[in-house]
Amino acid sequence: MSALLAVDGISKSFRGLKAASAVSFELDAGAILGLIGPNGAGKTTVFNMIAGVFPPDEGRVRMDGRDITGKRPDQICRAGIGRTFQIVKPFGGLTVRENVIVGALASCKTVADAEREADRVLDLLGLADKARQPAHALTLPDRKCLEVARALATRPKLLLLDEVMAGLRPTETDRMVAIFRQLNRESGLTILLIEHVMRAVMALAQRIVVLNTGEVIATGTPEEIAADQKVRDCYLGEEAA
Amino acid sequence: MAMGRATRMLIGLMVALLLAPFIGNDYLVSVLILCLFNAYLAQAWNIMMGFAGQLSLGHALYVGLGAYAGGALFFHYGTPPWIGMIVGAAIAALVGGVIGFLGFRFGVKGVYFALLTIAFAEFTRILFDHFTWVGGSSGLYLPVVRADHDNLLLLRGRPAMFYYVILGLSAAVFLICHRILGSRLGYYWRAIREDQDAAQALGIDTFKAKMAAVMLSAALTAVGGVFYAFYTNTLYAESAFAMHRSIELILGAIIGGMGTLFGPILGAFLLTLLGELLTRLAENFGHGFEGVKQIGYGLILLVIIALRREGVWPRLAKRLGLDGEKAS
Ligand SMILES: Nc1ncnc2c1ncn2[C@@H]1O[C@H](COP(=O)(O)OP(=O)(O)O)[C@@H](O)[C@H]1O
Ligand SMILES: [Mg+2]
Numbered sequence: 001m002s003a004l005l006a007v008d009g010i011s012k013s014f015r016g017l018k019a020a021s022a023v024s025f026e027l028d029a030g031a032i033l034g035l036i037g038p039n040g041a042g043k044t045t046v047f048n049m050i051a052g053v054f055p056p057d058e059g060r061v062r063m064d065g066r067d068i069t070g071k072r073p074d075q076i077c078r079a080g081i082g083r084t085f086q087i088v089k090p091f092g093g094l095t096v097r098e099n100v101i102v103g104a105l106a107s108c109k110t111v112a113d114a115e116r117e118a119d120r121v122l123d124l125l126g127l128a129d130k131a132r133q134p135a136h137a138l139t140l141p142d143r144k145c146l147e148v149a150r151a152l153a154t155r156p157k158l159l160l161l162d163e164v165m166a167g168l169r170p171t172e173t174d175r176m177v178a179i180f181r182q183l184n185r186e187s188g189l190t191i192l193l194i195e196h197v198m199r200a201v202m203a204l205a206q207r208i209v210v211l212n213t214g215e216v217i218a219t220g221t222p223e224e225i226a227a228d229q230k231v232r233d234c235y236l237g238e239e240a241a
Numbered sequence: 242m243a244m245g246r247a248t249r250m251l252i253g254l255m256v257a258l259l260l261a262p263f264i265g266n267d268y269l270v271s272v273l274i275l276c277l278f279n280a281y282l283a284q285a286w287n288i289m290m291g292f293a294g295q296l297s298l299g300h301a302l303y304v305g306l307g308a309y310a311g312g313a314l315f316f317h318y319g320t321p322p323w324i325g326m327i328v329g330a331a332i333a334a335l336v337g338g339v340i341g342f343l344g345f346r347f348g349v350k351g352v353y354f355a356l357l358t359i360a361f362a363e364f365t366r367i368l369f370d371h372f373t374w375v376g377g378s379s380g381l382y383l384p385v386v387r388a389d390h391d392n393l394l395l396l397r398g399r400p401a402m403f404y405y406v407i408l409g410l411s412a413a414v415f416l417i418c419h420r421i422l423g424s425r426l427g428y429y430w431r432a433i434r435e436d437q438d439a440a441q442a443l444g445i446d447t448f449k450a451k452m453a454a455v456m457l458s459a460a461l462t463a464v465g466g467v468f469y470a471f472y473t474n475t476l477y478a479e480s481a482f483a484m485h486r487s488i489e490l491i492l493g494a495i496i497g498g499m500g501t502l503f504g505p506i507l508g509a510f511l512l513t514l515l516g517e518l519l520t521r522l523a524e525n526f527g528h529g530f531e532g533v534k535q536i537g538y539g540l541i542l543l544v545i546i547a548l549r550r551e552g553v554w555p556r557l558a559k560r561l562g563l564d565g566e567k568a569s
Contacts, residue, residue, distance in 0.1 A: 051442060053438075072441065072446075073438075073441040073442045074441050074442075074443075074444050074445055074446050074447070077441075077442060077443060077444035078444050082442075083442050085438075085439065085442070089436045089438060089439035090435075090436070090439075091431065091432050091435035091436055091439065091440075092435055092436075093431070093434070093435050093500070094431060094432070094435060098428070098431070101428060102428050102429070102431075102432045102440070102443055102445075103443045105425055105428055105429075105443075105444075106443055106444030106445075111423065111424060111425055111428070114425075114428075150439075150443060151442075151443075154443055154444055
């Protein structure tokens with residue numbers, strides 16, 4: 001049994017500053033893994049290496065047993081990995097629906113199919129009534145939602161979520177959590193999520209990886225992580241304060 | 242529905258344009274030819290910038306390449322311009338492909354990419370000025386036949402024939418743009434225009450899509466260049482590749498509304514009519530008014546940038562109840 005995603009000792013430095021060093025973890029198909037850590041810990045950097053924004057200085061990334069290290073973002077997407085951006089990147093001049101259609105084109109043969117798929121995803125995420133609005137007119141929570149919708153429309157096997165719940169109200173967070181649970185249960189969607197909202201991580205993730213200053217300092221179940229003294233010191237403590 | 246309304250208006254406009262030569266005099270026809278020619282070029286440029294978000298400031302390059310390809314083939318071998326158009330389009334697509342490759346492969350973006358397009362245009366202008374096979378700096382003159390006889394195959398004839406040819410070409414490029422905008426490639430282009438990183442993350446091969454935009458835009462522009470050669474009969478590298486042409490064909494699209502289907506057409510008409518008016522005025526007032534056209538263009542551009550960044554068309558479309566039209 002091999003993992004769906006295997007991250008093997010990836011590192012990245014920016015101008016001498018080590019943003020990620022020898023990060024390793026695995027993710028089985030159908031699993032939900034949380035990636036947490038204080039600001040600047042290197043979480044987004046790890047995402048960007050997986051998603052092909054830049055290659056790791058060292059280490060490999062494997063998806064479905066295939067080495068995808070150093071591939072371009074569009075190739076990574078076609079390998080079955082969808083991602084959202086922490087700093088949202090909507091296609092502002094396009095409508096919400098057109099935004100999602102662009103995503104759906106990755107998984108559909110024709111534009112008509114993509115339109116149908118987009119409508120389905122918009123319904124699922126509760127964006128259907130805003131479908132005709134230009135994306136630049138959306139509120140931040142809706143933009144986060146649109147990030148998710150677009151990535152989902154590509155029909156990924158693995159979804160990378162970068163702080164999609166940040167800035168959401170608790171009710172919105174709960175709705176989002178419910179949607180991811182449902183997708184995970186019903187379509188076996190594998191999820192890797194970076195999240196600061198602890199109640200979302202604790203509710204969703206079966207396992208958690210904790211990063212601090214670019215290094216993995218703990219891996220375990222949510223209960224183990226919550227009980228880990230190192231983690232409490234560097235991260236959970238500050239959250240509780 | 243809005244779409245039906247847009248189609249009806251379009252048909253009405255087309256009928257009016259088809260009838261224009263029967264109603265107006267030669268002068269009107271010559272002005273309309275200029276309007277349509279500029280509209281054609283603005284629309285071709287709009288594919289690259291308006292749809293795919295890649296700024297070219299050197300589009301006269303493709304006008305000139307098309308003009309010289311079509312003109313020289315006719316001059317030396319009597320080749321019909323329709324074949325010249327295919328050859329010119331292929332050459333322009335190739336050159337556009339080289340510029341695109343250099344720019345997109347090596348991450349030359351935004352202003353620097355635009356500068357690259359200018360450099361190529363200027364370089365080619367100087368090259369053609371010394372290219373004796375196409376007349377060098379003394380120009381290339383296409384043989385003119387008696388003007389009372391229309392030869393559509395060789396594009397030799399009266400203004401009305403040229404009028405219908407450029408009307409047909411403009412209609413064709415409009416339909417091509419309309420089709421592409423609703424296609425997969427159209428979505429890819431607009432996604433890249435809005436946010437290239439997001440587009441790439443959604444599985445779009447941005448290099449390929451941008452190359453397609455540059456090459457198609459270049460090819461269509463060159464077809465317009467062939468028309469230009471046969472309409473004016475005289476080619477000088479100085480004017481065929483002129484920087485001011487690059488600027489003017491951009492102005493139309495900006496004033497009308499980049500990225501829209503009707504904007505470039507509307508803008509080109511407005512600008513050309515204004516230019517014509519100002520030229521007339523300058524003629525009447527004689528010396529001291531030579532630059533008045535350029536000043537007029539500058540002023541209208543300032544007004545647009547200050548008051549209506551998105552151009553004239555989007556607001557007008559709303560007024561006409563055409564928001565359903567793909568104005569994005
Ligand atoms: N593209 C980049 N260029 C330069 N430095 C970067 C870049 N991306 C991230 N960094 C730096 O790497 C470190 C980790 O950042 P990041 O991965 O965004 O952290 P997190 O997502 O955990 O908050 C930070 O010090 C940040 O400034
Ligand atoms: Mg981050």
